[in-house]
Amino acid sequence: MVGLLRSHDINPTHQRIEIAYVLFSRQEHLSADQVMALVNTHHSETSKATVYNTLKLFVEKGLVRELIVDPSKVFYDPNTHPHHHLYEINTGKLSDIGAEYMQVSGLPPLPAGTVIEGIDLIVRVRRAS
Amino acid sequence: MVGLLRSHDINPTHQRIEIAYVLFSRQEHLSADQVMALVNTHHSETSKATVYNTLKLFVEKGLVRELIVDPSKVFYDPNTHPHHHLYEINTGKLSDIGAEYMQVSGLPPLPAGTVIEGIDLIVRVRRAS
């Protein structure tokens, strides 16, 4: 874990290691709230501000991917390999779609002076009524 | 405008007409906040609750499309034809990508009992540094 952080140019402090561990030990999409809860399961150790700071740092350093899918909260995905997402509207459940299932082709003209940061493909499903 | 609402099975009240007008007269992506401000430019006419209620109704009835792209607010898109979106991370600016520029192929296995509600393709760009 320490090595992973160092290799992404992140100073491995106690709190950062804890948060990275929570994200990478289970391969799930977690919200800041959930990270907060998981890090502090035993005794409260890490503040809300630190959790938010750290997640932002991880995103900047490319350690995790930020998912903007749920209208009310951001999710963080420890898997940074190319893949897509499936979101169940009713439940808020989020799961992966392997890159082999769906492909994106073509690129739009970009506004002058901008570069692509990422391409998000999200399949939204609803429970059939 | 009244006809448009009726054709989507929406009772055309004064407030709904105003809100629809704001959305459809300019072809832009607006947040609830912006709709609120635009509807109430002259004298305050429409409450926050109504704006939110109405936008939700419009989405349910398929009159506008809900865009979850910005981490802090939902945008509403009066264009319901198939197209994609380009989001400038630095500025929060959102623009359309014509369906002809990018294509999505393939479909993932869906969880049992669910149907596709929509597929969102978002290109995120950042100002080159």
Next chain:
DNA sequence: GTATTGATTTGGACTTTGTCTAATGTCTGG
């Protein structure tokens, strides 16, 4: 060991977006 210094963490106040509720207003068919 102790001091220094910059980086990190923290509690808590604050902001923003959106929801909820109970009361009120409006419209329509008979």
Next chain:
DNA sequence: CCAGACATTAGACAAAGTCCAAATCAATAC
């Protein structure tokens, strides 16, 4: 003109996230 259904409203509330100044920590210098 009345009943009932539907729509709107103000304002309280909730949840997610930001901000800031103070406290703490970690690493190095001496």
